[in-house]
Amino acid sequence: MKLLPFAALGLAAAISAPVALADDPVVIKFSHVVAENTPKGQMANRFKELVAEKTGGAVVVEVYPNSQLFGDDKVLEAMLLGDVQMAAPALSKFSRYTDVLALYDLPFLFQDLDAVDRFQQSEQGQAMLDSISRKGLIGLGYLHNGMKQLSSSKPLRTPEDAAGLKFRIMSSEVLEAQFKAVDAAPLKKPFSEVFTLLQTRAIDGQENTWSNIYSKKFFEVQPYITESNHGLLDYMVVTSKEFWMGLPDEQRAQVNAALREALDFGNQIARDKAIEDKGLIAESGRSEILELTPEQRAQWVEAMKPVWKKFEKEIGADLIDAAYAANTTDNQVASATDGQ
Numbered sequence: 001m002k003l004l005p006f007a008a009l010g011l012a013a014a015i016s017a018p019v020a021l022a023d024d025p026v027v028i029k030f031s032h033v034v035a036e037n038t039p040k041g042q043m044a045n046r047f048k049e050l051v052a053e054k055t056g057g058a059v060v061v062e063v064y065p066n067s068q069l070f071g072d073d074k075v076l077e078a079m080l081l082g083d084v085q086m087a088a089p090a091l092s093k094f095s096r097y098t099d100v101l102a103l104y105d106l107p108f109l110f111q112d113l114d115a116v117d118r119f120q121q122s123e124q125g126q127a128m129l130d131s132i133s134r135k136g137l138i139g140l141g142y143l144h145n146g147m148k149q150l151s152s153s154k155p156l157r158t159p160e161d162a163a164g165l166k167f168r169i170m171s172s173e174v175l176e177a178q179f180k181a182v183d184a185a186p187l188k189k190p191f192s193e194v195f196t197l198l199q200t201r202a203i204d205g206q207e208n209t210w211s212n213i214y215s216k217k218f219f220e221v222q223p224y225i226t227e228s229n230h231g232l233l234d235y236m237v238v239t240s241k242e243f244w245m246g247l248p249d250e251q252r253a254q255v256n257a258a259l260r261e262a263l264d265f266g267n268q269i270a271r272d273k274a275i276e277d278k279g280l281i282a283e284s285g286r287s288e289i290l291e292l293t294p295e296q297r298a299q300w301v302e303a304m305k306p307v308w309k310k311f312e313k314e315i316g317a318d319l320i321d322a323a324y325a326a327n328t329t330d331n332q333v334a335s336a337t338d339g340q
Helices: 004-023 038-056 071-081 102-103 114-119 123-130 173-180 191-199 212-214 241-246 249-284 294-310 317-325 328-338
Strands: 026-031 059-064 137-152 167-169 187-188 205-209 224-240 286-291
Touching: 004 071, 026 038, 038 059, 038 137, 038 212, 038 249, 059 249, 071 137, 071 224, 102 123, 102 173, 102 224, 102 317, 114 123, 114 137, 114 173, 123 317, 137 212, 137 241, 137 249, 167 173, 167 191, 173 187, 173 294, 191 205, 205 224, 212 249, 224 241, 224 249, 224 294, 249 286
Parallel strands: 026 059, 167 187, 167 205, 224 286
Antiparallel strands: 137 205, 137 224
């Protein structure tokens, strides 16, 4: 009989526990691999602020930059296990979950970020966000970093200059084929290791945007950067279907609205930083920026031309055509078609 008060106390605790938990904020762990001063880093921090404002503190975003929690190669698995709720991996990182997103790795597909925006906001572009839903993941939106450049330990002006060199790439069959098309050796390595690999000459070069080249100081250990604008580095903000659909409708709408604003903010930063960081690299004098002539650029385009055909079946010819049609004017499209 003396145990009865304890049993009653346990029952009372069991009854009150859900009420206490209901008062606790929902925590969103947002993991990413880049520095906080990059477009993605600033977008994530802005998202954190906006979620706090819109939910009144009912939802709290914790941002973990610089691979503090997970690298992009592991974060999607961690998300499905519930260890992290949001991330923004490069589109290349979704190859294990869908084929269609490999479209964004095709070399010389888009002329500029305006063309990318037109396609991503189109019906086809938006539909691609759902391409990972069968794997338990939900694409919430696209985020730009920018157009990619080539850095190297030697000047790269023509495709022949890249022959035999080792380039770090993300885990992407398209990017692997891209470098093999110019007789280079692609090596899949984590982003967090790139600076050391370049510094120790374990690799000869890499491809990246101006903001990543500057923020990660790759320009300090790469004497040459070719302004090729040959590819796109974009991200998809992603969450698990289980987490997203588990949020109350009102909170989900608030978080989604915060994300829309944060993505607009981050995409504008991406455009601004491409100009700013290129200028800072040039001013540093640490790395020489090489501009391709139209003839040299055409050689790169021609050399990488077979990559489109190689992945046409997996991605879909209609989707590639739609993306290519997003390039701005008839003159630009005709010019690109001549090269392709």
